Amino acid sequence: MPTRRDLLAAVGAAATAGAAGCVQVGSPDVAPSAAGAAGNATEDGTTEQRSGSATETEVYRSTIQSVVGVLNYGRNGPQGSGSGFVAGDGYIVTNQHVVAGATEVKLRFRGNVWRDAEILGTDAYSDLAVLRAEDRPEEATPLSWVDTEPEPPVGTPVMAIGSPYGFSGSASTGIVSGVDRVLSAPNNFTVADSVQTDAALNPGNSGGPIVTYDGDVVAVAARGGGDNIGFGVSAALSKRVVPALAASGEYDHSFMGVRLIEVSPTIAEAYDLDDVGGVLIVEVIEGGPADGTLRGTDGETTVDGVSVPTGGDVVVGVGGRDVEVQADLSNYLALETSPGDEVEFAVLRDGSETTVSFELGERPEPNL
CATH class of the missing domain: 2.30.42.10 (PDZ domain)
Known part of the structure; x- marks a missing residue:
């Protein structure tokens, strides 16, 4: 069975057609943009696709079905929201702070499909959490973690997908603008190996995937800063913590x-x-x-x-x-x-x- 990366490479190798007018990003009727970052203009005004490279629209289309909105309900009703994505054997990855204090969690899949979720485990020191959705939609297939040996270098193009301010299915693009960042965690500890990006991360993006143009998760969006600075929990750390949370509900640092x-x-x-x-x-x-x-x-x-x-x-x-x-x-x-x-x-x-x-x-x- 072809992987998400194989499909992106195949699509990226084909020529794309231009489309005039304004369209909503992620709309089923959107055609790939001929002026995307993955295309090169030729002398006659047409666009020549770089071999093996996907456009932003293609990256979005290949991953959006696996991205969810996360609503946190407490004893007094809704108390916060964020994003998440399907990984592993079908569990949902998000941030610990997105589901903190929740008595009930609901997930919004693509197409306004809602599901209840169970919290399998949380870890404040990495700001990661793992959920299990009831009757997960079949098209919401797991995203893969990026290869971390070596990790993607600074300058790697990435896309952050999530629900900033509750607007589901939103995408922003940028690059990996820093690696090996150390962020604050509870008890005066730190979150190690964090990834910095200039892709816009706003309230509600937390827990969503930051993906490469191969569709692999390079980091879990964790916090926005300002002046085009945002941070995510690296794939390397996530690959250690997330399976433990899914299996036992906790991770020992x-x-x-x-x-x-x-x-x-x-x-x-x-x-x-x-x-x-x-x-x-x-x-x-x-x-x-x-x-x-x-x-x-x-x-x-x-x-x-x-x-x-x-x-x-x-x-x-x-x-x-x-x-x-x-x-x-x-x-x-x-x-x-x-x-x-x-x-x-x-x-x-x-x-x-x-x-x-x-x-x-x-x-x-x-x-x-």
Whole structure:
């Protein structure tokens, strides 16, 4: 059976015809645009399709049946809405914050088809949730996750599909404009390996898919920023968390038990470091996994008028990989480890590099 990617490639390889006038995006009567980003203008004014590349309309048509609106009902009625999409063996992926506090969830499939949904699992630390729809429409087939080895690079064209402000079936386009972003999560933790995009993400887009032009999900839309900055939970992290939520209702995140900050120029000067890189352990939580192994700061000094904490370990490597910024450490823990794993850390301590190791714990329950 041909995959969604095969169908897009086949359609993209064919010539497209121009259409005059105004049409509604996603309308069944819409013809692919001859002026789409996937076409090249020729000298006689016609459009030559790039081989193997799909237009925006073709990407939209190939994925929209699998995208849903998500309505969150509480004890006092509707209390929020968002988006989602079909994945895996037919479950629905969305954001945790879209269904938080729900006593009932309803899904709106393409064609104004409504279904009740059951919440299978939620995870605040990745802001992901998995639902199961009753009697899912047959045409709502699962979307595939993008190949994450390697992940799509910055500049990859993408489309965000969802229900911003309740307008179902809306699409916006852009590119992957950043990777390896670290976003805030409950309890002062972070969501690692987040994807940045300039595709418009507005209230209601949360939980919807951000797809490549092959129709594969590169991220789960999570939040809009402003000035063309939005973020999504990466396919790499989603592929670890979502199956666990579908199977058991929860996901266990690795936990070091430390507070840390990135090494800045002033910290590098205070610690007499040759390079600005690594993360400084500010505090080791008593009784936590790193207690007795890593050292937190115990003093302070002033550099160029800035107070700098001193005495702590500077982590410059984990699992045999360099740590230059916080994202390097966060992404490794999120994508390569699980609670109970013994992990080796390279640290700068008292002016020299040493190696320590300890067993990772499990993040405590979030305060929501």
